[in-house]
Amino acid sequence: MFNKILFVNGIARTVISTPKATLADVLRNQLHLLGTKVGCGKGECGACSVIMDGKVVRSCIVRMKRVPDEAKITTIEGIGTEQKPHPIQVAWMIHGAAQCGFCTPGFIVSAKALLDENINPTREEVRDWFQRHRNICRCTGYKPLVDAVMDAARLMRGEVKKEDLIFKFKEGQSLIGTRAIRPTALDKVTGNWRFGADLGLELPENTLHIKLVQAKVSHANILSIDTSEAEKMPGVYKVLTYRDVPGSNRINGLALPSNKGDGKERPILADKKIFQFGDAIAMVLADTPSQAEAAVDKVKVEIEELPAYMSAPEAMDEDAIEIHPGTPNVFFETGVVKGKDTKPIMDSAAYVVEDDFYVGRQPHLPLEPDVGFAYINEKDQLVIHSKSVGLHAHAAMIAEGVGVPLDDLKIVQNPTGGTFGYKFSPTIEALLGVAALVTKKPVYLGFNMYQQITYTGKRSPFFIHLKMGADKNGKLLAMESDWTVDHGPYCEFGDILTLRGAQFIGACYNIPNIRGKGREVATNHAWGSAFRGYGSPQSMFASEVLMDELAEKIGMDPFELRYKNIYREGSTTPTGCKPDVICLPQMFDKLRPYYEKAKKDVEEKNKNGGNKKYGMGIAILHYSSGLSGADSSEAWAEINPTGVTIGDSWEDHGQGADIGTLTIGYEALRPLGIRPDQIKLVMNDMQKTPNSGAAGGSRSNVYTGNAIRLACGKLLKALRKSDGTYRTYEEMVAEKLPLRYDGKWTAPCADGDVETNQANPFPCYMYGTLVAEVEVDTVSGKVKVEKLDLVSDVGTIINRLVVDGQMYGGLAQGIGLALSEDFEDIKKHVTLTACGIPQIKDVPDDIELEYVETPRPQGPYGASGAGELPLAGPHAAIVNAIYNACGVRVTKLPARPEKVLSGLKAIKD
Ligand code: MCN
Numbered sequence: 077m078f079n080k081i082l083f084v085n086g087i088a089r090t091v092i093s094t095p096k097a098t099l100a101d102v103l104r105n106q107l108h109l110l111g112t113k114v115g116c117g118k119g120e121c122g123a124c125s126v127i128m129d130g131k132v133v134r135s136c137i138v139r140m141k142r143v144p145d146e147a148k149i150t151t152i153e154g155i156g157t158e159q160k161p162h163p164i165q166v167a168w169m170i171h172g173a174a175q176c177g178f179c180t181p182g183f184i185v186s187a188k189a190l191l192d193e194n195i196n197p198t199r200e201e202v203r204d205w206f207q208r209h210r211n212i213c214r215c216t217g218y219k220p221l222v223d224a225v226m227d228a229a230r231l232m233r234g235e236v237k238k239e240d241l242i243f244k245f246k247e248g249q250s251l252i253g254t255r256a257i258r259p260t261a262l263d264k265v266t267g268n269w270r271f272g273a274d275l276g277l278e279l280p281e282n283t284l285h286i287k288l289v290q291a292k293v294s295h296a297n298i299l300s301i302d303t304s305e306a307e308k309m310p311g312v313y314k315v316l317t318y319r320d321v322p323g324s325n326r327i328n329g330l331a332l333p334s335n336k337g338d339g340k341e342r343p344i345l346a347d348k349k350i351f352q353f354g355d356a357i358a359m360v361l362a363d364t365p366s367q368a369e370a371a372v373d374k375v376k377v378e379i380e381e382l383p384a385y386m387s388a389p390e391a392m393d394e395d396a397i398e399i400h401p402g403t404p405n406v407f408f409e410t411g412v413v414k415g416k417d418t419k420p421i422m423d424s425a426a427y428v429v430e431d432d433f434y435v436g437r438q439p440h441l442p443l444e445p446d447v448g449f450a451y452i453n454e455k456d457q458l459v460i461h462s463k464s465v466g467l468h469a470h471a472a473m474i475a476e477g478v479g480v481p482l483d484d485l486k487i488v489q490n491p492t493g494g495t496f497g498y499k500f501s502p503t504i505e506a507l508l509g510v511a512a513l514v515t516k517k518p519v520y521l522g523f524n525m526y527q528q529i530t531y532t533g534k535r536s537p538f539f540i541h542l543k544m545g546a547d548k549n550g551k552l553l554a555m556e557s558d559w560t561v562d563h564g565p566y567c568e569f570g571d572i573l574t575l576r577g578a579q580f581i582g583a584c585y586n587i588p589n590i591r592g593k594g595r596e597v598a599t600n601h602a603w604g605s606a607f608r609g610y611g612s613p614q615s616m617f618a619s620e621v622l623m624d625e626l627a628e629k630i631g632m633d634p635f636e637l638r639y640k641n642i643y644r645e646g647s648t649t650p651t652g653c654k655p656d657v658i659c660l661p662q663m664f665d666k667l668r669p670y671y672e673k674a675k676k677d678v679e680e681k682n683k684n685g686g687n688k689k690y691g692m693g694i695a696i697l698h699y700s701s702g703l704s705g706a707d708s709s710e711a712w713a714e715i716n717p718t719g720v721t722i723g724d725s726w727e728d729h730g731q732g733a734d735i736g737t738l739t740i741g742y743e744a745l746r747p748l749g750i751r752p753d754q755i756k757l758v759m760n761d762m763q764k765t766p767n768s769g770a771a772g773g774s775r776s777n778v779y780t781g782n783a784i785r786l787a788c789g790k791l792l793k794a795l796r797k798s799d800g801t802y803r804t805y806e807e808m809v810a811e812k813l814p815l816r817y818d819g820k821w822t823a824p825c826a827d828g829d830v831e832t833n834q835a836n837p838f839p840c841y842m843y844g845t846l847v848a849e850v851e852v853d854t855v856s857g858k859v860k861v862e863k864l865d866l867v868s869d870v871g872t873i874i875n876r877l878v879v880d881g882q883m884y885g886g887l888a889q890g891i892g893l894a895l896s897e898d899f900e901d902i903k904k905h906v907t908l909t910a911c912g913i914p915q916i917k918d919v920p921d922d923i924e925l926e927y928v929e930t931p932r933p934q935g936p937y938g939a940s941g942a943g944e945l946p947l948a949g950p951h952a953a954i955v956n957a958i959y960n961a962c963g964v965r966v967t968k969l970p971a972r973p974e975k976v977l978s979g980l981k982a983i984k985d
């Protein structure tokens with residue numbers, strides 16, 4: 077132990093610490109400066125950046141022995157305050173640069189050090205700086221961050237005033253389509269937005285800390301679990317195994333009726349078997365996290381190892397044993413039957429192409445690792461706070477397994493540092509629930525980044541064989557598809573994912589005749605959880621790359637082939653229904669000049685390219701809003717003395733549920749003459765807010781948006797007097813009229829039968845068309861994406877900052893999916909870097925976004941969803957561009973340099 081004086085944000089602080097303690101821990105745990113976030117804890121993400129003696133440091137890897145006595149340290153709290161934000165913080169809000177906000181303090185601190193050194197940087201210097209200081213963002217695609225720094229510099233140089241840049245509300249105006257700033261932005265940019273780990277440091281003193289005993293193999297029988305030694309360790313309160321779980325110890329995966337299992341194969345704590353690496357076997361509960369950690373290795377688990385099936389083909393081998401005894405490894409089957417038998421059509425078609433495709437186990441890589449806590453409230457209810465983006469669904473999935481009546485289980489969403497879909501599945505909720513229920517004490521569990529990466533769900537790989545037939549003019553006649561989904565050992569949400577193959581392979585083209593078969597397979601690799609795009613990126617990859625192969629065979633331009641076949645009046649989707657709107661021709665017309673320019677640009681660059689080859693590619697992006705069928709959402713609106721309160725469970729990953737609720741609610745209430753700041757939001761706490769469904773399937777803007785619109789409409793009707801004016805709160809009370817009104821919206825849709833999938837499953841869709849330009853280094857095999865031009869149609873744009881942000885962020889993840897991201901090797905792919913997370917220099921600064929806003933008949937004020945569209949197809953456009961550049965057709969992702977090189981070699985040989 078030693079003491080040091082540190083000048084933190086200008087104030088002298090005496091710090092007592094050990095040499096090994098990290099600066100991040102001292103700032104957070106001892107000085108309670110919770111604005112400094114810890115994401116990776118390994119110096120890879122920059123979330124913990126602070127300025128020490130004028131230099132940006134990543135405080136999670138700075139040991140206290142290296143912090144000089146009297147060091148001057150600036151954290152986010154020292155940059156600006158809510159009352160007086162710094163110009164960088166203002167610029168961050170203006171550009172919507174804080175989505176989830178987890179990376180935000182680190183970026184702002186880093187930008188401050190840059191601008192202290194260079195008040196007039198170029199965009200490239202800003203990008204170099206963030207690359208060098210390893211500031212990573214998973215939400216924004218980086219461009220808005222560079223825009224923010226450039227404007228911050230202008231503000232600081234006095235060239236513009238804040239008032240010239242910031243969105244100004246004019247009395248009575250609509251907020252729809254504006255760049256209004258989201259209500260949570262100020263907290264996020266000042267470091268006051270409290271994530272789960274921050275709240276964890278503010279829990280009562282008697283909180284127990286949980287550490288997990290996890291499986292170190294992928295498939296085994298459990299012979300015995302001995303906790304006796306661990307229980308004697310200092311500070312250990314209890315070690316819990318499956319024997320202690322009050323309920324059935326099973327999570328309900330909500331399987332479809334045709335699933336060959338019961339959907340309850342996932343244990344809360346492993347009992348008979350280990351199904352995948354990292355499965356939770358026991359929970360050590362202790363007074364401190366380090367005491368719990370020290371006891372983990374003392375739990376003795378005796379196992380009998382079984383063959384591990386790490387991919388669908390292995391698990392489908394006829395010699396493979398059943399992973400869940402009694403249920404076949406191929407446990408769900410579906411298909412698509414549209415139009416006439418395809419075989420004779422294919423036999424006589426002028427052009428036929430076919431190929432195999434694979435989109436793999438993309439890891440979500442949010443910067444905030446999974447975290448939560450639980451306790452029993454005064455009503456004797458179990459309350460769980462977590463990153464859940466499906467509060468009511470998760471309660472229904474875990475209540476019986478934990479052993480608590482559903483009405484006595486309440487889940488609350490903490491401010492969340494990104495999920496990208498992994499939190500569509502319950503992760504640690506049931507573990508927390510069991511621990512709180514058994515001990516009756518508050519309990520806390522936070523993963524480190526290793527656990528986040530190795531033990532949360534991943535994108536489910538699709539193996540697709542696809543065949544398309546066209547007539548002599550390139551008009552599509554028929555399609556035959558076969559897809560196999562590797563869903564890991566747990567089925568939850570895997571059945572509807574498998575249906576996506578029927579719904580999205582070949583989508584956006586009028587294909588009159590389709591036959592397809594799909595299946596879902598249990599394996600011992602990571603369990604499949606929803607990932608932004610949810611089956612569409614896998615499905616669209618196959619059809620969008622095969623369209624290019626078809627164009628080549630016909631000798632047609634890929635743009636023109638697509639243009640010929642896209643939905644027009646009279647077209648039908650792969651599920652045989654009318655598209656929600658016809659907008660693709662207009663979008664293609666808007667994209668055409670970008671496409672032509674890209675062609676010229678790469679031609680020009682190739683003249684002097686040398687070892688570098690340049691190419692461009694196109695793809696359609698497409699996804700639906702909703703979970704299919706009669707999906708619904710609820711919200712309420714209540715008059716209060718100063719305005720209106722809106723309540724909903726529109727969970728926020730970081731996408732902007734706050735501004736979505738506010739903008740739609742305000743629009744509906746505008747006749748009242750209310751201002752946006754008179755609307756109070758109560759969100760994401762099952763004790764107060766209704767079932768709005770999960771924030772998945774890009775559904776909330778449509779479903780919860782409609783529910784909000786209806787609730788506000790009912791309130792408005794109740795407030796209206798016969799003379800057309802509106803009652804005040806006081807008048808409502810005096811007349812004893814109800815103050816709160818519920819809104820519920822159900823999609824007028826239906827699922828098809830699983831064999832044919834012919835139906836109208838979704839009320840709204842989102843469309844995009846993208847041109848990608850790439851550089852291929854033919855010596856190293858490395859691919860760089862140089863430019864992206866995206867035309868999208870998400871209906872009426874509710875908030876422009878949010879939608880732009882969704883597009884930039886999703887495109888960046890698409891670059892990752894195309895070139896680097898993977899979680900195949902469970903020993904190797906265990907850090908953000910090893911998993912291939914894109915850094916700022918991996919994403920081009922040159923991204924153009926254009927919109928067509930075709931109003932959706934079913935969407936609130938004509939809006940569709942937005943969140944998942946941008947990840948549906950960039951990987952296909954990039955792969956098409958690689959082929960255009962150098963003749964290498966990558967059909968199995970990611971297109972890592974070695975794959976490109978071996979393709980080049982094959983061409984040469
Ligand atoms: N929106 C809009 N105008 C439209 C459509 C949408 O302004 N025409 C806004 C909405 O108000 C909302 C956002 O765009 O703020 C996304 O809306 P929507 O597509 O309805 O999606 P959800 O709100 O249901 O959010 C979930 C969606 C999904 S499924 C994933 S996964 C996802 C995503 O959004 N994960 C994200 N975006 C993410 N963004 C961040 N930063 N982090 C994640 O983890």
Ligand code: FES
Nearest residue numbers: 115117119122136
């Ligand atoms: Fe410190 Fe990631 S670099 S938390």
Ligand code: FES
Nearest residue numbers: 176179213214215
């Ligand atoms: Fe950057 Fe979410 S805003 S990680």
